[in-house]
Amino acid sequence: xxxxxxxxxxxxxxxxxxxxxxxxxxxxxxxxxxxxxxxxxxxxxxxxxxxxxxxxxxxxxxxxxxxxxxxxxxxxxxxxxxxxxxxxxxxxxxxxxxxxxxxxxxxxxxxxxxxxxxxxxxxxxxxxxxxxxxxxxxx
Numbered sequence: 001x002x003x004x005x006x007x008x009x010x011x012x013x014x015x016x017x018x019x020x021x022x023x024x025x026x027x028x029x030x031x032x033x034x035x036x037x038x039x040x041x042x043x044x045x046x047x048x049x050x051x052x053x054x055x056x057x058x059x060x061x062x063x064x065x066x067x068x069x070x071x072x073x074x075x076x077x078x079x080x081x082x083x084x085x086x087x088x089x090x091x092x093x094x095x096x097x098x099x100x101x102x103x104x105x106x107x108x109x110x111x112x113x114x115x116x117x118x119x120x121x122x123x124x125x126x127x128x129x130x131x132x133x134x135x136x137x138x139x
Contacts, residue, residue, distance in 0.1 A: 011041035028101035
């Protein structure tokens with residue numbers, strides 16, 4: 001809200017996000033693009049979402065950005081996208097996101113990044129809630 005107020009924007013999106021691949025154990029910072037899953041806006045500004053299984057948010061965000069001042073924040077640590085294997089998109093799409101990432105953290109850095117993010121996000125509780133064992137995460 002502060003960013004929106006400062007520049008008189010009517011909506012806000014993150015320009016990058018933290019991308020967490022649970023299996024295999026990896027983190028990344030996504031490529032630069034407005035991320036529709038981190039939208040803050042008065043819903044009266046939004047076009048109706050089309051009835052689609054995928055990509056339903058793209059035309060809504062495109063229309064919003066064409067008609068409304070939007071603040072794009074480069075604060076990826078505000079949102080962790082979890083690729084857990086049962087997302088709407090398949091592994092091929094997850095691999096595209098991974099390959100377009102600006103910064104990737106593989107198995108060597110995984111523990112450090114996991115611990116750092118766990119200071120702000122309940123990552124361990126998430127793994128426990130979905131009953132992910134350490135062995136399953138070793139892939």
